Amino acid sequence: MAEIVLGSLGDRVGARKTLGFCLILSALSMVSFGYWPNLYILCLHLLLNGAAQSQAWPSCTKILGQCFSTQQRNSLFGIWGTCTFAGGIFGTAVAVYLRATYNWQMAFFVPSIFVGFVGILVVVMLIEPPMGIPLTEIAQEALPGPHPKPSSNTLPWIKLWALPMVKEAAIATFCIKIVRYCMFMWLPLYLHQELHYSQTEAGLHSTIFEIGGVIGSASMGYLITRFLHDKAFKGTSLGILLSALSFIGFYATTGHGVFLNQSFMLLAGAFNCGVDPILTGSIPSALGEQGGMDIQASVAGFVNGIGTMGTIIEGPIIGLVAELFGWQSMIYLMIAVSLLGAMATYRGHMIQSRR
Numbered sequence: 001m002a003e004i005v006l007g008s009l010g011d012r013v014g015a016r017k018t019l020g021f022c023l024i025l026s027a028l029s030m031v032s033f034g035y036w037p038n039l040y041i042l043c044l045h046l047l048l049n050g051a052a053q054s055q056a057w058p059s060c061t062k063i064l065g066q067c068f069s070t071q072q073r074n075s076l077f078g079i080w081g082t083c084t085f086a087g088g089i090f091g092t093a094v095a096v097y098l099r100a101t102y103n104w105q106m107a108f109f110v111p112s113i114f115v116g117f118v119g120i121l122v123v124v125m126l127i128e129p130p131m132g133i134p135l136t137e138i139a140q141e142a143l144p145g146p147h148p149k150p151s152s153n154t155l156p157w158i159k160l161w162a163l164p165m166v167k168e169a170a171i172a173t174f175c176i177k178i179v180r181y182c183m184f185m186w187l188p189l190y191l192h193q194e195l196h197y198s199q200t201e202a203g204l205h206s207t208i209f210e211i212g213g214v215i216g217s218a219s220m221g222y223l224i225t226r227f228l229h230d231k232a233f234k235g236t237s238l239g240i241l242l243s244a245l246s247f248i249g250f251y252a253t254t255g256h257g258v259f260l261n262q263s264f265m266l267l268a269g270a271f272n273c274g275v276d277p278i279l280t281g282s283i284p285s286a287l288g289e290q291g292g293m294d295i296q297a298s299v300a301g302f303v304n305g306i307g308t309m310g311t312i313i314e315g316p317i318i319g320l321v322a323e324l325f326g327w328q329s330m331i332y333l334m335i336a337v338s339l340l341g342a343m344a345t346y347r348g349h350m351i352q353s354r355r
Helices: 002-006 015-030 039-053 056-067 070-080 082-101 106-125 135-142 157-162 166-193 199-228 232-252 258-274 276-287 296-325 329-354
Strands: none
Touching: 002 039, 002 296, 015 039, 015 056, 015 106, 056 070, 056 276, 056 296, 070 082, 070 199, 070 276, 082 106, 082 199, 157 166, 157 296, 166 199, 166 232, 166 258, 166 276, 166 296, 166 329, 199 232, 199 258, 199 276, 232 258, 232 276, 232 329, 258 276, 276 296, 296 329
């Protein structure tokens, strides 16, 4: 919720300050987390950490959007988006090492010190274009004639919803995040209980989806630029549709060998996760500039914040659907939700085509 409500901070006070100080606040909220014996204090620290970290993505989106042209953004955000997956893998490894070598308090203390140090570096050293003047346009200042500057006025989140194509990007992000986090929770149990994998095999094979996510995130932006001429909505619509078809292939090949079955799961992860940095980075960056506006952080925070709601409700959804209809019904739900996301992005593509 903080990402939706406070996403405009990057537009109002500057993305560099917002990113840097929010990283520092995140570090301060967690550096002593392992030493508090009170549950309510722990919850307060978690709340502060979540609110602080929620501003990282919108601020990074604004900074990168200002530093690169629209022709470069899809490829750039695709590669940059791998940080969310690589960071999760690396963070887990660091936490396990610190817990095993020292104690569980160090698993919070050491990363917090590192994050705080990065926050200080951002505040002191990050070069940010002047407010409302992207670096890609600074070179044009030498040209004769007037050079109107984009408006840096922010909009309340209700008006953000009314902006063209923002709701389509938000709905699609909501859909893909529901599917992804359902997979993270549901897939190991499904492999163990329904396909009779051992617990170790289920845990190992369930990472195929995440591996596909890293591959897809790194390549999706380039593919959109190379073959679809930077038509981001069209590319994400096709990607989400292919993820739904990959889920169908995964379900249809459950009795045809592990290799073929897991190949479809790899593709599902690649297409589902690959569109994420485009939907939450490249597209909001462009939408935040339409009509002469300069509200990339606000739009990115709103779109990603709506998507994050999907991660909150996926737990109850899994429990309810699995209890009422069985574990196998989850695959039908994820296919249906993916198709909804594909339709939302296709509608965005149609709106964009008519403009």
